[in-house]
Amino acid sequence: MTGPAGAAARHDGRRDAPVRGAAARLLTYLSLVLACAVVVVPLVAILLTSLRTAGEMAAGENPLAAPGDWFNLDNYRVAFTDGQMPQALWNTAFILFFSLLGTVFVGSMTAYAVDRFRFRFKRVVMALFLVAALVPGVTTQVATYQVVNNLGVMDTHWAPILLYMGTDIVSIYIFLQFIRSIPMSLDEAARLDGATSLTVYWRVIMPLLRPAIATVVIVKGVAIYNDFYIPFLYMPSEGLGTISTSLFRFKGPYGAHWEVISAGAALVILPSLIVFLALQRFIYSGLVSGATK
Amino acid sequence: MSAFRVAGPGVPHQEPQVAPPRHWRRPPPAGRPRAAGTRRWYTPWPYLLAPLALLVLFTYVPVVDMFVYSLTDWDGFSPVRNFVGAGNYVDLFTRPRFFQVLTVSLFYLAGSAVQMAVALYFATVLSFDIRFRNLFKGILFFPYLINGVAVGFVFLYFFQPGGTLDTVLGAFGVEPRLWLGDPDLVNTSLAGVSVWRFMGLNLVLFIGAIQSIPPQLYEAASLDGASRWQQFRFVIAPSIKPIISLSAILAISGALSVFEIPFIMTGGSNNSETFVIQTIKLAFNFNKVGLASAAAVVLLAIVLLVTWLQRLLVPDERVEQS
Numbered sequence: 001m002t003g004p005a006g007a008a009a010r011h012d013g014r015r016d017a018p019v020r021g022a023a024a025r026l027l028t029y030l031s032l033v034l035a036c037a038v039v040v041v042p043l044v045a046i047l048l049t050s051l052r053t054a055g056e057m058a059a060g061e062n063p064l065a066a067p068g069d070w071f072n073l074d075n076y077r078v079a080f081t082d083g084q085m086p087q088a089l090w091n092t093a094f095i096l097f098f099s100l101l102g103t104v105f106v107g108s109m110t111a112y113a114v115d116r117f118r119f120r121f122k123r124v125v126m127a128l129f130l131v132a133a134l135v136p137g138v139t140t141q142v143a144t145y146q147v148v149n150n151l152g153v154m155d156t157h158w159a160p161i162l163l164y165m166g167t168d169i170v171s172i173y174i175f176l177q178f179i180r181s182i183p184m185s186l187d188e189a190a191r192l193d194g195a196t197s198l199t200v201y202w203r204v205i206m207p208l209l210r211p212a213i214a215t216v217v218i219v220k221g222v223a224i225y226n227d228f229y230i231p232f233l234y235m236p237s238e239g240l241g242t243i244s245t246s247l248f249r250f251k252g253p254y255g256a257h258w259e260v261i262s263a264g265a266a267l268v269i270l271p272s273l274i275v276f277l278a279l280q281r282f283i284y285s286g287l288v289s290g291a292t293k
Numbered sequence: 294m295s296a297f298r299v300a301g302p303g304v305p306h307q308e309p310q311v312a313p314p315r316h317w318r319r320p321p322p323a324g325r326p327r328a329a330g331t332r333r334w335y336t337p338w339p340y341l342l343a344p345l346a347l348l349v350l351f352t353y354v355p356v357v358d359m360f361v362y363s364l365t366d367w368d369g370f371s372p373v374r375n376f377v378g379a380g381n382y383v384d385l386f387t388r389p390r391f392f393q394v395l396t397v398s399l400f401y402l403a404g405s406a407v408q409m410a411v412a413l414y415f416a417t418v419l420s421f422d423i424r425f426r427n428l429f430k431g432i433l434f435f436p437y438l439i440n441g442v443a444v445g446f447v448f449l450y451f452f453q454p455g456g457t458l459d460t461v462l463g464a465f466g467v468e469p470r471l472w473l474g475d476p477d478l479v480n481t482s483l484a485g486v487s488v489w490r491f492m493g494l495n496l497v498l499f500i501g502a503i504q505s506i507p508p509q510l511y512e513a514a515s516l517d518g519a520s521r522w523q524q525f526r527f528v529i530a531p532s533i534k535p536i537i538s539l540s541a542i543l544a545i546s547g548a549l550s551v552f553e554i555p556f557i558m559t560g561g562s563n564n565s566e567t568f569v570i571q572t573i574k575l576a577f578n579f580n581k582v583g584l585a586s587a588a589a590v591v592l593l594a595i596v597l598l599v600t601w602l603q604r605l606l607v608p609d610e611r612v613e614q615s
Contacts, residue, residue, distance in 0.1 A: 031414075039436055042450075042489075043447060045456075049450065063450070106343060113341045117336060119338075120334070128349075135596075135597075136550050139572075140359055142362070142585045142589050143358040143589075145576070145577075163351060166347030197336050197337075265442075268443045269439055287497055
């Protein structure tokens with residue numbers, strides 16, 4: 001394989017490599033910088049606009065021009081109070097807490113039952129979850145709406161909480177994948193000591209599932225924070241606005257005041273940015289493990 | 294079977310045997326009296342009760358109900374509903390709007406193709422030795438984490454007449470356009486937003502798949518004098534085929550069920566109405582739950598058909614993992 005001919009060919013290939021290589025590298029970096037600019041420019045425009053005064057806006061400046069006062073946070077104050085952000089934050093936090101708690105239990109219990117026991121209809125149960133993963137939630141809302149209505153939870157916090165808990169197949173997969181890596185011998189040792197299945201679940205499995213729980217909480221938490229259509233459809237009351245729906249409704253009265261709307265959007269993006277910077281690795285690995293089920 | 298259970302000293306000999314298949318759970322090594330009732334047939338069911346109840350309630354009941362509603366003229370609240378057979382489906386397929394929304398999803402489908410190609414390119418580039426890799430990856434990924442409503446507002450502002458896009462393009466001598474006001478352009482603009490938002494997800498998934506390729510493969514390839522393109526073509530592409538085909542199904546079902554971005558940005562006006570916006574409007578604004586359900590059934594059928602075709606065309610070697 002590495003005969004003289006092969007070596008010569010390789011040598012020839014290398015000779016003009018520095019020139020071509022440098023050009024290729026330059027083009028590669030250029031493409032990366034360009035793509036990053038495409039991502040960043042719309043966001044920068046919002047950020048700059050959020051710092052302008054109404055007067056500056058009326059003057060119709062270039063949207064990418066620097067604002068007169070870099071520390072003009074007036075629009076943020078307006079967006080925070082008139083957009084009912086404290087209430088939206090509270091509602092979102094409430095929904096996040098209970099949906100995540102529910103998802104962790106639902107996902108880990110399913111994974112525990114399916115992976116640790118042999119029982120009749122196990123294949124049927126698995127198939128039910130697998131097939132459900134193929135049904136995009138947004139397509140069945142017409143009928144889900146009636147189910148939620150009949151449960152009597154319409155226009156309460158519990159509607160989205162139940163929906164987030166009940167339609168999350170990806171978390172179940174993440175738990176399933178993870179629970180398989182926990183050796184059965186641990187369960188068996190506990191059982192020999194007289195532990196019941198519940199004790200095994202709670203004392204052996206759950207503590208070892210901690211990384212999976214972290215993954216699910218992060219991936220699912222981001223999805224819930226960003227979700228729009230479930231709170232929009234199921235919590236129409238003003239007082240039940242989440243981050244998404246409050247921002248959406250906020251646009252009505254401030255339709256022409258882009259400096260205030262921009263501040264609202266920036267306020268909503270900021271927590272995502274902080275979470276991203278703090279938890280980058282977990283987010284990447286969580287998404288990857290969720291997708292390669 | 295029961296003979297083994299009582300056998301005390303015989304059991305340890307079994308331990309060094311080949312490990313049993315993963316799902317074949319042996320009863321715990323006998324010898325000591327087992328705690329009564331730890332492994333009865335009903336043990337797993339309490340754990341499955343809540344998950345299955347939620348699954349049935351929020352996935353299977355709606356799917357069945359939706360099919361039932363689609364055969365009636367129900368308005369969503371009155372106690373009476375009349376059976377109309379296939380009437381809603383006939384109605385649906387004879388509405389010109391129905392084909393209009395299908396055309397709209399083609400824009401998003403084209404967008405997804407672009408998105409996957411771009412993601413694949415950057416995933417490959419970022420897997421090689423590049424300075425500031427994590428910074429580039431982070432910036433390109435971040436839009437995926439942004440709230441959909443915020444994305445909508447960011448781009449409403451971006452596309453405004455005389456707004457950011459017109460300003461930037463103006464610097465290159467491009468005339469301003471009505472990015473969202475022109476019915477021929479609006480869907481391209483909106484699909485562009487969708488690419489902006491979701492490309493990062495594909496990027497991260499592809500990078501994850503590329504990183505799981507054993508490094509010896511690259512070494513072998515470069516020892517054999519493979520160029521970057523050849524490494525991509527013969528090492529990377531075949532290894533990440535499963536994730537590409539998964540992303541392809543998600544892209545198709547995603548293109549058909551686009552809702553948030555056009556709903557937030559244009560409300561579906563001006564030729565930008567999508568399948569889901571139409572369905573939601575029919576059901577909740579025009580109280581035609583029967584017709585809306587028929588539309589949703591058709592959408593679901595298309596999505597399932599696409600998934601099934603994909604499974605048929607690209608048999609997944611790793612199916613049995615789950």
